[in-house]
Amino acid sequence: MDDLKLIELIQNTLSICESKFVKNQIKVEVDVSHELKARGKRIELSQVLLNVFNNAFDALVEKKDNRSLYIKAQNQNELVTLSIANNGPKIELEIAKQIMNPFFTTKEAGKGMGLGLSISSTLMQNQKGRIYCKPSANNTEFVLELLHA
Numbered sequence: 126m127d128d129l130k131l132i133e134l135i136q137n138t139l140s141i142c143e144s145k146f147v148k149n150q151i152k153v154e155v156d157v158s159h160e161l162k163a164r165g166k167r168i169e170l171s172q173v174l175l176n177v178f179n180n181a182f183d184a185l186v187e188k189k190d191n192r193s194l195y196i197k198a199q200n201q202n203e204l205v206t207l208s209i210a211n212n213g214p215k216i217e218l219e220i221a222k223q224i225m226n227p228f229f230t231t232k233e234a235g236k237g238m239g240l241g242l243s244i245s246s247t248l249m250q251n252q253k254g255r256i257y258c259k260p261s262a263n264n265t266e267f268v269l270e271l272l273h274a
Contacts, residue, residue: 126164126252128274131198131207132157134167138174142182151185151192161198162274163205169248170271173256176241177209177267183232184213184265195264205273208259210266221258 135157139146146153163170178194185192195210216224216231223229225246230239242256249256249269259266 126166126272128162129165129167129170130159131161131163131205132159134170135174135196135198135207138171139178141175142178145182146194149182149186149192150190151182151194153194153196155196157196157198157207161200161205163207163271164274165252165254165271169252173245173248173269174209176245177256177269180241181209181211181213181265183236185211188213200273203273204254205271207269207271208266209269210261210264212264214265216258216260216265218260221260224258225256 132155135155139153139155143153181194185194191212193212196208197210198205198207220231224231225242226239227243228239229243230237245256252271254269254271256267256269259268
């Protein structure tokens with residue numbers, strides 16, 4: 126595992142899907158210190174981020190306007206928590222409990238296989254971290270917990 130600057134990892138991963146966010150008028154706000162570092166495998170963490178960003182995009186395009194993706198990171202003792210929230214349709218508690226299970230999807234047939242979050246969960250566990258859905262009254266939020274560098 127490497128020491129990774131989170132802002133660089135986030136910006137590099139966002140650059141992969143940035144054009145579709147811009148084209149669909151989805152505002153992306155990033156609140157991450159340039160000094161914040163985490164331990165992890167760059168490619169695997171990028172894959173996790175890309176999956177969460179793409180899921181957020183799929184949820185946000187269903188909304189007519191005022192579409193936003195919020196990315197925030199902070200130190201919490203030995204961990205770095207990375208919150209990725211969007212103001213699209215809310216995820217109910219019962220769905221949040223199952224959302225990391227393989228082949229579980231809320232998307233229509235042909236739009237998703239239900240493997241992205243399951244694979245992301247495994248990738249995070251392999252790095253001594255975790256990802257989970259945090260049901261909220263205001264936003265759909267996924268939290269990644271990573272080891273602090």
